[in-house]
Amino acid sequence: MKTTSLFGQAGRISAVAAALTATFAAAETPTLSNPLISAVLDGHYQSEDRILGREKGFGLGETELAISANIDDMFYGKITTVLEVHGSETEVELEEAFIQTLNLPAGMGIRGGRFLSDIGYLNNQHPHTDSFVERPGVYRAFLGSHYFDDGLRFNYLAPTDTYWLLGVEGFSGDSLRAADESGEREYETVGVYTAYTKIGGDIGDSSSWQLGLSYLRNENGRMSAHEEHGHEEGGHAEEEHGHEEHGHSHSAAYTGENMYGADFVFKWAPDGNYKYQHLTVSGEFFRIEDFMPLEEHHEEEGHEEEHGHEGHGKDYMQGWYLSSVYQFSPHWSAGIRYGQVDTQLMHEDHFDAQKLKETDVMLAWHNSHFSTVRLQYTRQDGTNFDGFTDDNIITLQYVMTLGAHGAHQF
Amino acid sequence: MVRISSNWLNASLLTLGLGIVPMASAELNIFACEPEYGAIASELAPNASVYSATTAFQDPHLVQARPSLIAKMRRADLAVCAGAQLEVGWLPMLQMKAANPAMNSTDRGLFFATDHVETLDKLDKVDRSMGDVHAEGNPHVHFSPERLLQVARAMASKMEQLDPDNAAAYQANLKQFEQRWQAAVPQWEADAQELKGKKVIGYHSNYRYLYDWLGVEQTADLEPKPGIPPSSSHLASLLSRAKQGDISAIVVASYQDRRGADWLAERTGLPVVVLPMTVGGDDQSTDMFGLYSSVIGKLKGTVQ
Numbered sequence: 224m225k226t227t228s229l230f231g232q233a234g235r236i237s238a239v240a241a242a243l244t245a246t247f248a249a250a251e252t253p254t255l256s257n258p259l260i261s262a263v264l265d266g267h268y269q270s271e272d273r274i275l276g277r278e279k280g281f282g283l284g285e286t287e288l289a290i291s292a293n294i295d296d297m298f299y300g301k302i303t304t305v306l307e308v309h310g311s312e313t314e315v316e317l318e319e320a321f322i323q324t325l326n327l328p329a330g331m332g333i334r335g336g337r338f339l340s341d342i343g344y345l346n347n348q349h350p351h352t353d354s355f356v357e358r359p360g361v362y363r364a365f366l367g368s369h370y371f372d373d374g375l376r377f378n379y380l381a382p383t384d385t386y387w388l389l390g391v392e393g394f395s396g397d398s399l400r401a402a403d404e405s406g407e408r409e410y411e412t413v414g415v416y417t418a419y420t421k422i423g424g425d426i427g428d429s430s431s432w433q434l435g436l437s438y439l440r441n442e443n444g445r446m447s448a449h450e451e452h453g454h455e456e457g458g459h460a461e462e463e464h465g466h467e468e469h470g471h472s473h474s475a476a477y478t479g480e481n482m483y484g485a486d487f488v489f490k491w492a493p494d495g496n497y498k499y500q501h502l503t504v505s506g507e508f509f510r511i512e513d514f515m516p517l518e519e520h521h522e523e524e525g526h527e528e529e530h531g532h533e534g535h536g537k538d539y540m541q542g543w544y545l546s547s548v549y550q551f552s553p554h555w556s557a558g559i560r561y562g563q564v565d566t567q568l569m570h571e572d573h574f575d576a577q578k579l580k581e582t583d584v585m586l587a588w589h590n591s592h593f594s595t596v597r598l599q600y601t602r603q604d605g606t607n608f609d610g611f612t613d614d615n616i617i618t619l620q621y622v623m624t625l626g627a628h629g630a631h632q633f
Numbered sequence: 634m635v636r637i638s639s640n641w642l643n644a645s646l647l648t649l650g651l652g653i654v655p656m657a658s659a660e661l662n663i664f665a666c667e668p669e670y671g672a673i674a675s676e677l678a679p680n681a682s683v684y685s686a687t688t689a690f691q692d693p694h695l696v697q698a699r700p701s702l703i704a705k706m707r708r709a710d711l712a713v714c715a716g717a718q719l720e721v722g723w724l725p726m727l728q729m730k731a732a733n734p735a736m737n738s739t740d741r742g743l744f745f746a747t748d749h750v751e752t753l754d755k756l757d758k759v760d761r762s763m764g765d766v767h768a769e770g771n772p773h774v775h776f777s778p779e780r781l782l783q784v785a786r787a788m789a790s791k792m793e794q795l796d797p798d799n800a801a802a803y804q805a806n807l808k809q810f811e812q813r814w815q816a817a818v819p820q821w822e823a824d825a826q827e828l829k830g831k832k833v834i835g836y837h838s839n840y841r842y843l844y845d846w847l848g849v850e851q852t853a854d855l856e857p858k859p860g861i862p863p864s865s866s867h868l869a870s871l872l873s874r875a876k877q878g879d880i881s882a883i884v885v886a887s888y889q890d891r892r893g894a895d896w897l898a899e900r901t902g903l904p905v906v907v908l909p910m911t912v913g914g915d916d917q918s919t920d921m922f923g924l925y926s927s928v929i930g931k932l933k934g935t936v937q
Contacts, residue, residue, distance in 0.1 A: 325734065387704070423700025496692055498888070499862075591861060
């Protein structure tokens with residue numbers, strides 16, 4: 224039993240004393256010799272190519288290996304590596320490598336390194352916790368499925384009875400850069416800034432909710448006018464990979480200078496008991512503005528640009544989805560999701576409107592919390608997506624986690 | 634001297650913390666992972682503000698790390714939880730998100746009941762193929778009257794540590810609780826005499842400590858493995874087990890699905906009893922005393 228004198232030592236004033244005396248305790252009590260080590264196995268068979276998503280045939284999704292632990296009483300650290308297979312090549316990608324403060328006062332927290340941005344509802348969650356095979360189209364188009372990057376986050380949790388979180392982040396923004404059409408573009412080295420807020424609470428014992436608003440400023444997100452002609456995809460951040468890379472590119476396909484987002488999630492379980500049945504309804508909306516090349520383009524080729532505006536080129540791109548998943552027994556869940564994305568494809572001097580409508584229906588079997596086998600049907604209806612026709616896609620997927628897997632987010 | 638400067642620092646941080654009322658330090662703000670620990674906290678600190686993250690109708694293994702809990706933990710001075718990995722699926726996420734340094738260390742405002750008692754069924758080796766088992770042993774210790782008292786004593790010490798100004802009050806409340814508890818235990822034991830040696834089928838090992846105390850034997854679980862819900866093949870095997878005729882009842886806790894139990898009851902004629910898992914689980918279970926009386930009363934009423 225700890226005495227009051229020990230409390231004095233371990234008080235906020237002396238981090239050193241605290242590090243020496245405090246036994247740091249999480250429920251899983253990871254220690255020096257026992258950090259949490261977990262792996263995620265994700266594989267699938269898919270009947271057709273998905274627009275901005277997984278390829279047809281057999282394939283692996285994100286095979287993930289993560290290690291996390293409290294570093295000391297002050298810091299927590301986590302490393303997540305992802306193995307991705309592109310055809311015959313296997314790439315190792317570092318998806319997370321961050322430190323997080325644990326002992327800052329007054330509800331403050333700082334995270335630094337490489338981590339998932341906290342904008343939106345889904346973005347900061349690992350894809351293996353998703354209820355559908357792929358992120359919604361809007362995430363694949365605007366955030367490279369899930370946006371992680373090198374940067375710094377500061378957040379503040381207000382001492383209110385209703386959950387209220389405020390946060391700002393700065394990132395290198397490499398994966399959200401617009402294409403360099405001229406080959407001479409000078410990018411900002413800190414390219415992306417985000418700001419977000421989330422509020423949430425309970426309604427009785429059975430229901431819980433969360434609402435979020437986010438803003439992402441991308442200094443390198445605006446497209447540049449391209450000088451050589453060619454049939455290039457406007458704003459595609461990684462031109463060189465083109466269409467080969469469905470499903471594995473973590474670069475956003477469409478970028479702009481300003482992105483606004485709104486999200487909500489509502490969960491319900493009988494008496495708040497999530498063991499047997501529960502319902503999750505969620506939706507998000509993102510809108511990108513200021514993506515078209517700047518004035519000099521107007522001056523030089525005003526006519527075409529105007530044509531673009533009149534004809535197809537709206538000066539914004541946007542997307543949204545609405546998803547509902549019901550776990551009707553500990554072993555089974557079913558869900559439906561509809562989403563839409565409206566994007567603009569730069570084609571020489573004008574923009575062509577693209578539209579993707581997706582309807583997903585899925586049925587999942589959970590042998591335990593750690594193993595899921597999912598059958599999903601997708602109806603994708605794409606307009607102006609090169610090489611894609613309207614498709615019915617069937618995907619059979621497994622997602623399994625092994626090792627000491629950490630707690631899930633709301 | 635360290636204490637003084639630390640308090641001064643705390644005070645200034647609280648002022649910076651935008652709207653935390655300084656008088657909060659006078660009465661503890663307590664976050665209970667489960668109602669039983671909230672109930673003990675209320676016995677020891679009747680004026681404290683106690684919030685329970687779960688109810689008797691919720692499986693404490695499976696709780697969402699939801700925004701309301703993060704907000705509550707953000708403002709808590711003390712969190713009282715079972716530990717032994719019962720809350721492993723959600724507490725670490727709350728700790729991470731609540732940004733409250735006091736919640737991170739058992740040297741400060743974090744209290745795990747199972748740190749202060751000897752648990753039953755500790756395991757040397759844990760494998761997921763064994764189901765949802767805890768190496769630290771069975772975490773549902775609140776049905777052991779002796780362990781519960783040990784937990785109450787440790788919790789009172791924790792409260793004294795966090796709020797030394799009211800140390801005398803916590804000690805006095807503990808003494809009072811101890812006396813009432815020690816007076817009640819022999820009565821319950823006498824009352825439950827007839828339960829000794831009875832065999833039941835349970836859903837999960839929720840009442841491991843209760844049965845250990847009262848001499849009841851849980852011969853089989855409706856769950857094929859801990860945390861895995863009853864399957865038809867497993868229920869069929871229980872059916873043949875039950876036909877041996879030595880089992881008195883099927884016991885289900887207040888948050889558990891009773892369909893498997895009803896299926897078995899229909900085919901065996903065995904009675905099913907739903908026991909409150911914790912405080913709030915039925916009308917009688919308004920505190921720990923009511924909970925024990927209710928559980929023993931209901932078991933007796935069924936087993937006869």
